[in-house]
Amino acid sequence: MEPWALLGAIAGRHRQAALLLGFTTARFAKSGEFREPSDQQIYHRLMQLLQAELPAAEIRVLAAEGAQWSEKQAADFAFAELVSPVRQPT
16 A cells, blocks of 8 residues: 555645555554565655655654554545545535
8 A cells, every 4th residue: 555655645645645654564564574675665755755744753643543544444545535535625
């Protein structure tokens, strides 16, 4: 799901991307798996974008929130907020 987070950050949806980053980072930690080289590139680019736009403390808070999500919550969020966000006029 990290590629979706990167695409979200590129589109200016930094808070949403940070939430999803928290989920993916936690999943790697829990599974004991490591990011492949291409995944590392995505992660590093995502972090560059987030750090350029959000304070480090905010990234940590958002990532901690996303780290608590289930896989279903993360997938639903990614689809609703990053893959096909439809905004209603306010």
